[in-house]
Amino acid sequence: MSTMAMKDEDPRPALSRQRVVHAAIAHADSAGLDALTMRQVAGMLQVAPMALYRHISNRDDLIDAMIDVLFGEIALPLGGTDWKTAMRDRAMSLRDVLARHRWAIGLMESRRRPGPANLRHHDAVIGKLRSAGFDIAMVAHAYSLLDGYIYGFALTKMNIPFNTTDEMAAMAQDMFEPFPANEYPNLAEFVTDHVMKPGYDYGEEFEYGLDLILNGLEGALTA
Amino acid sequence: MSTMAMKDEDPRPALSRQRVVHAAIAHADSAGLDALTMRQVAGMLQVAPMALYRHISNRDDLIDAMIDVLFGEIALPLGGTDWKTAMRDRAMSLRDVLARHRWAIGLMESRRRPGPANLRHHDAVIGKLRSAGFDIAMVAHAYSLLDGYIYGFALTKMNIPFNTTDEMAAMAQDMFEPFPANEYPNLAEFVTDHVMKPGYDYGEEFEYGLDLILNGLEGALTA
DNA sequence: ACCTGAACACCGTTCAAGT
DNA sequence: ACCTGAACACCGTTCAAGT
Numbered sequence: 001m002s003t004m005a006m007k008d009e010d011p012r013p014a015l016s017r018q019r020v021v022h023a024a025i026a027h028a029d030s031a032g033l034d035a036l037t038m039r040q041v042a043g044m045l046q047v048a049p050m051a052l053y054r055h056i057s058n059r060d061d062l063i064d065a066m067i068d069v070l071f072g073e074i075a076l077p078l079g080g081t082d083w084k085t086a087m088r089d090r091a092m093s094l095r096d097v098l099a100r101h102r103w104a105i106g107l108m109e110s111r112r113r114p115g116p117a118n119l120r121h122h123d124a125v126i127g128k129l130r131s132a133g134f135d136i137a138m139v140a141h142a143y144s145l146l147d148g149y150i151y152g153f154a155l156t157k158m159n160i161p162f163n164t165t166d167e168m169a170a171m172a173q174d175m176f177e178p179f180p181a182n183e184y185p186n187l188a189e190f191v192t193d194h195v196m197k198p199g200y201d202y203g204e205e206f207e208y209g210l211d212l213i214l215n216g217l218e219g220a221l222t223a
Numbered sequence: 224m225s226t227m228a229m230k231d232e233d234p235r236p237a238l239s240r241q242r243v244v245h246a247a248i249a250h251a252d253s254a255g256l257d258a259l260t261m262r263q264v265a266g267m268l269q270v271a272p273m274a275l276y277r278h279i280s281n282r283d284d285l286i287d288a289m290i291d292v293l294f295g296e297i298a299l300p301l302g303g304t305d306w307k308t309a310m311r312d313r314a315m316s317l318r319d320v321l322a323r324h325r326w327a328i329g330l331m332e333s334r335r336r337p338g339p340a341n342l343r344h345h346d347a348v349i350g351k352l353r354s355a356g357f358d359i360a361m362v363a364h365a366y367s368l369l370d371g372y373i374y375g376f377a378l379t380k381m382n383i384p385f386n387t388t389d390e391m392a393a394m395a396q397d398m399f400e401p402f403p404a405n406e407y408p409n410l411a412e413f414v415t416d417h418v419m420k421p422g423y424d425y426g427e428e429f430e431y432g433l434d435l436i437l438n439g440l441e442g443a444l445t446a
Numbered sequence: 447a448c449c450t451g452a453a454c455a456c457c458g459t460t461c462a463a464g465t
Numbered sequence: 466a467c468c469t470g471a472a473c474a475c476c477g478t479t480c481a482a483g484t
Binding site: 105106107109110111112113114116119120122123124126127130136137139140141144145147148149150151152153154155156159160161171174175176179183184185186187189190193194202205208209212213215216217220 | 333
Binding site: 237238270271272273274277 | 447448449450451
């Protein structure tokens with residue numbers, strides 16, 4: 001077997017910053033932030049841990065790059081539609097990005113060196129609100145309220161320790177078991193009559209709150 | 224020197240679950256979640272790491288206990304006042320607790336075995352809303368919206384990579400430096416004309432959003 | 447009963463080599 | 466130019482001792 005043939009059969013394409021960043025995102029998506037270690041990312045790519053440092057300067061630099069890829073996945077609020085539709089679509093898109101990349105929720109707004117997709121996203125959102133007649137103080141109100149809600153909902157949903165009605169039922173059992181019966185009657189009623197009902201999905205609450213906020217902002221804008 | 228005198232001079236009181244939990248909270252408050260390691264908490268208490276395992280079963284059990292202490296610090300919405308005042312006070316109190324214990328933001332609603340203070344808090348909030356005329360579906364809307372916003376605002380504020388106007392100015396410099404001038408005009412205007420103005424404090428946005436949400440819920444309740 | 451020390455299987459990152 | 470292996474200073478947790 002010639003060395004030429006050996007090369008053709010080499011299952012490892014050359015490493016690159018792009019390949020490292022995308023492997024890291026895929027790994028964090030499936031295994032979580034705790035599993036996002038240099039050693040595990042290197043394992044995904046079948047290289048020694050230290051090979052990564054040729055392409056990224058350290059773990060924080062890797063996370064910077066991963067977050068900018070995610071900002072690129074958020075649909076930008078474009079020129080055509082009114083501000084309310086644009087902000088609603090952008091909120092739903094950001095919600096979807098955070099659901100796909102749960103590990104990123106606490107990291108999106110924490111970058112000391114935001115990348116181009118990050119800056120472009122914030123520029124587009126602010127521009128859309130400004131051209132709809134929001135003054136700068138009102139932009140600050142609206143952005144803080146919307147993003148507070150979007151990230152907070154994503155955080156709460158991510159951390160909720162159950163996903164299905166069955167899991168909730170099991171957890172409710174464990175939850176009340178150590179305490180006297182009827183010690184927490186309002187919570188018990190809420191859990192049994194609402195959360196444990198078939199078809200309950202916490203995720204569906206998102207749009208109720210989003211629309212309440214958008215309507216409130218509209219009222220403040222026209223006042 | 225007698226062994227009796229040695230005992231009197233021993234600077235280490237006996238370990239207890241309470242002492243471990245409170246030392247861990249104090250350490251996480253000052254050094255952050257990454258520094259909340261068994262070895263560092265043990266160091267605080269001047270014992271060997273393994274001494275902690277006599278009083279807690281593992282790191283997760285320690286965090287469970289820490290979170291329940293924090294729930295105990297939130298002012299309960301009591302009987303006297305109307306629901307809006309009660310929810311506003313409770314939101315401000317939770318905001319303050321999260322500001323004192325920033326490491327806890329992602330952990331408060333993630334416990335598979337919530338402690339008594341946790342359950343008592345949720346029971347009181349739900350009870351207050353129910354007795355004000357919210358039906359169960361509306362309680363779910365209100366709770367999800369309020370807590371989404373409160374936790375999300377705390378998360379964003381915690382992660383924002385600057386605290387003072389000076390830090391923001393330094394960061395703005397670094398932020399736009401790698402890109403062509405006027406590449407992000409809306410963001411640049413927002414930063415220079417609002418965020419970098421003397422007296423700017425992101426934290427002050429909290430009450431604007433909170434009141435907008437409470438007014439929206441009031442409208443939905445009376446409708 | 448309560449605490450300890452060594453050990454195991456992990457981390458991120460530095461450094462000096464290897465090809 | 467690009468990747469590697471050993472090493473260092475850390476983790477949480479198990480186990481067998483120590484007092």
